[in-house]
Amino acid sequence: MNLLEVKNVSKIYGNLKALDDVSFNVKKGEWVAIMGPSGSGKSTVMNIIGGMDTASEGTVILDGVDITKEKDKNLTNIRRDKIGLIFQQFHLINYLTAVENVMVAQYYHSMPDEKEALAALERVGLKERARHLPAQLSGGEQQRCCIARALINYPALILADEPTGNLDEANEKKVLEIFKQLHDEGATLIVVTHDIEVAEQAQRTIVLEHGRLAKIVENEAFGDSGANAPEEEGYAAKGGLGQYGKPKRR
């Protein structure tokens, strides 16, 4: 079952085609990487999938809903309910502590729950730093905080735009480890990266060039990975992040 269907999507800025007739599908539970040179439209496609930007042409169907036809207000709700975002520049709120930053996502989604937020931070190895402000955290710690925030509402789809772009190797490993766990639990991940090592962790790599889909590479190591993904027993369906209890809203 396809969680996401991108059909003939184009994005036009003036006379620049940032995306040109791009189509691909992502199955539930799949881990997909998007690669391509700078300016090839990776962020653009991610923003359109995440409902943060609108396509000029084409349709994007997320979980059975055509989000290109939705109004701004509904897009906000779809983002809130279905998508977890991880940014290259972290984008943490600088006057809130790590745990409060995670709770902000809960706050806009449903109910802030400090225990659950702390548990999510523990999962990304940040339990000790939960009461620190972003300025007191290293880049790697900030990114892990971001990941905890993206996970907290059990999103159907996790979108990460160059999550390791600002990290050193050790921190990159930690982040990939977390992604692997999420994938094993049945999360659906789309990760934009410049880094071939990061892309190799995914089941498939979509390569963009000049806004066009150049090729889709299956990762041999995963074998017939798409079918491996648990269809109905997604990590949310199993009760979210396993040991961390049931999601409150779904």
Place this chain on the structure above:
Amino acid sequence: MNKRKMYLRMITSSLMRRRSRMIIALLAVAIGATIFFGLATIYIDIPQQMGQEFRSYGANMIFLPSEDGESISDETADKLKGSIPENDLVGMTPFRYENVRINELPFMAAGTDFEQVKKTAPYWYITGNTPSGEGEVLVGKDLADTVGAGEGSEIFIKIETGNDKMEEFTFTVAGILQTGGNEEEYVFMSVADMERISGTKEGYDVFECSIRQSAQELKALSDKIGSENPGVTPRLVKRVAESEGTVLTKLQALVLLVTIVVLGLTMVTVATTMMAVVVERRKEIGLKKALGASNGSITGDFLGEGFFLGLFGGGIGIGLGFLFAHAVSLNVFSRTVFFHPVLIPITLGISAGVTILACLIPVRRATDVDPALVLKGE
């Protein structure tokens, strides 16, 4: 933790942990509130302050003998004084006039009570001293110029005594008087001196009174005194009292105008400061949107911050504004101001309102943009 607690936690964190930024905004709000509260206090206080000032400004009732050539005796004076409510009487000054000659020129001399003069004619401007003992006079400016008298000099006053003889007395000039009126052609001495040189105790030609009453009350009082004392004609003096109203209204209108202009200016200052503070946080707004926050709840976050900031700044402004009004009043009117509690909710309301309004415009602009655009770049 419920949503309300989290809301407050976010707002207080934003205010406390972004202190250096917030202090600038707070300062803008506080200064605005200070000026508004201060001017509004003065605005309200002017009629009260200046009213008192004006009422004590010169006489508003005089007593004259009913018949030409008559005078008012000490006993009648006491009776008149008794019929004016003690608390309302600011001062009651006797004047006794006699014709005199100085350097062979004819002048008018007046015997009066210099203590009372201070109350009924506070506008008398004296260079030098007020006469305090026997043989001292206060000389009007014109008279002094004519006869060449100055502070501390001696003058010789000739007066007609009982049997058509002119007698000369020597006085020391204690001070020179300026009033802008015909008092400047007179020479003033104590009543005792006047009785001494004239050799008679004839009573008074006129009493000038300053009474703290409304025009209506004064009219009633003068009618009453007139009917009770047939030998005396009370007369209301409208010289200063009448212009009191117009001057006050004009002064108050001026302060009101200044208040409005300053309020407008401070509103602009507060608004630009707040706008700058919010524009700085466009990324945060974009992020909240990306996390699924509705425009309404993002606006709500800023509304809360603006509200607290407005209340806080307004509170500081009330304190400082009162001190400001106090200092101004003390320097300009030489009086303290009253604290007007009505102004508290008004000041708080205005500062919170302006702050919130100033936040809403840039927040609105940021929430209207796609979050992808706001979050982009760095």
